[in-house]
Amino acid sequence: MSFSPYRPERPAPEESLARARAVLARLDERRSVREFSSDPVPRELIELAIQAASTAPSGAHMQPWTFVAVSAPELKAKIRAAAEAEEKESYERRMSEEWRQALAPLGTDWQKPYLEVVPWIVVLFAQRYAPLPEGGRRKHYYVTESCGIAAGLFIAALHEVGLATLTHTPSPMRFLSELLERPAHETPLILFPIGYPSAEAEVPDLARKTLEQVSVWHE
Numbered sequence: 474m475s476f477s478p479y480r481p482e483r484p485a486p487e488e489s490l491a492r493a494r495a496v497l498a499r500l501d502e503r504r505s506v507r508e509f510s511s512d513p514v515p516r517e518l519i520e521l522a523i524q525a526a527s528t529a530p531s532g533a534h535m536q537p538w539t540f541v542a543v544s545a546p547e548l549k550a551k552i553r554a555a556a557e558a559e560e561k562e563s564y565e566r567r568m569s570e571e572w573r574q575a576l577a578p579l580g581t582d583w584q585k586p587y588l589e590v591v592p593w594i595v596v597l598f599a600q601r602y603a604p605l606p607e608g609g610r611r612k613h614y615y616v617t618e619s620c621g622i623a624a625g626l627f628i629a630a631l632h633e634v635g636l637a638t639l640t641h642t643p644s645p646m647r648f649l650s651e652l653l654e655r656p657a658h659e660t661p662l663i664l665f666p667i668g669y670p671s672a673e674a675e676v677p678d679l680a681r682k683t684l685e686q687v688s689v690w691h692e
């Protein structure tokens with residue numbers, strides 16, 4: 474591996490603070506959305522968000538992710554039907570009472586109409602290893618952590634261009650491997666419905682934890 478100089482810009486202190494506040498303000502506006510508009514979203518916006526996500530650091534730089542982007546209506550309908558079948562079973566039988574109560578304030582249920590409304594569904598698959606052409610496999614490291622970071626960048630990149638999404642994890646997710654014909658070394662991690670929020674979209678009045686609640690300092 475060759476190395477090259479890395480000299481990122483270092484803004485002046487005032488400028489750094491202003492930018493830090495601006496980044497927080499932008500990210501703080503983001504909300505998970507369940508009511509989407511069917512307005513089309515150009516493929517290039519999705520491509521660019523995937524590329525932004527793919528800048529994430531990863532274990533041994535293996536970049537162990539595959540983003541599967543779906544706009545084909547028949548496939549979205551199949552994904553909705555399969556997700557709802559699993560979710561119905563979960564909500565009616567698999568979830569514990571404690572879990573159901575934790576979700577109650579969000580008002581979610583097994584029905585996922587947004588899976589057919591959105592112009593795009595992107596499913597993030599984690600590559601547990603890479604199959605080698607000559608047979609055998611190359612190990613991947615910190616796969617879940619790496620994909621989690623990529624997912625965070627993806628969500629931030631979508632938000633930056635006014636697109637909304639939801640980290641949807643229908644469980645179990647195996648049906649996505651089948652419908653999207655993914656190989657055995659890839660496991661579905663998160664499904665992102667993506668589009669503009671509908672004109673009537675509402676989100677629950679949630680509060681975020683404060684800095685004091687989420688941080689501990691040793692100075």
Ligand code: IYR
Pocket residue numbers: 560576579581582583641642643644
């Ligand atoms: N996957 C289900 C249930 C669900 C679980 C959690 I944890 C949430 O934060 C929200 C929903 C669903 O999508 O409805």
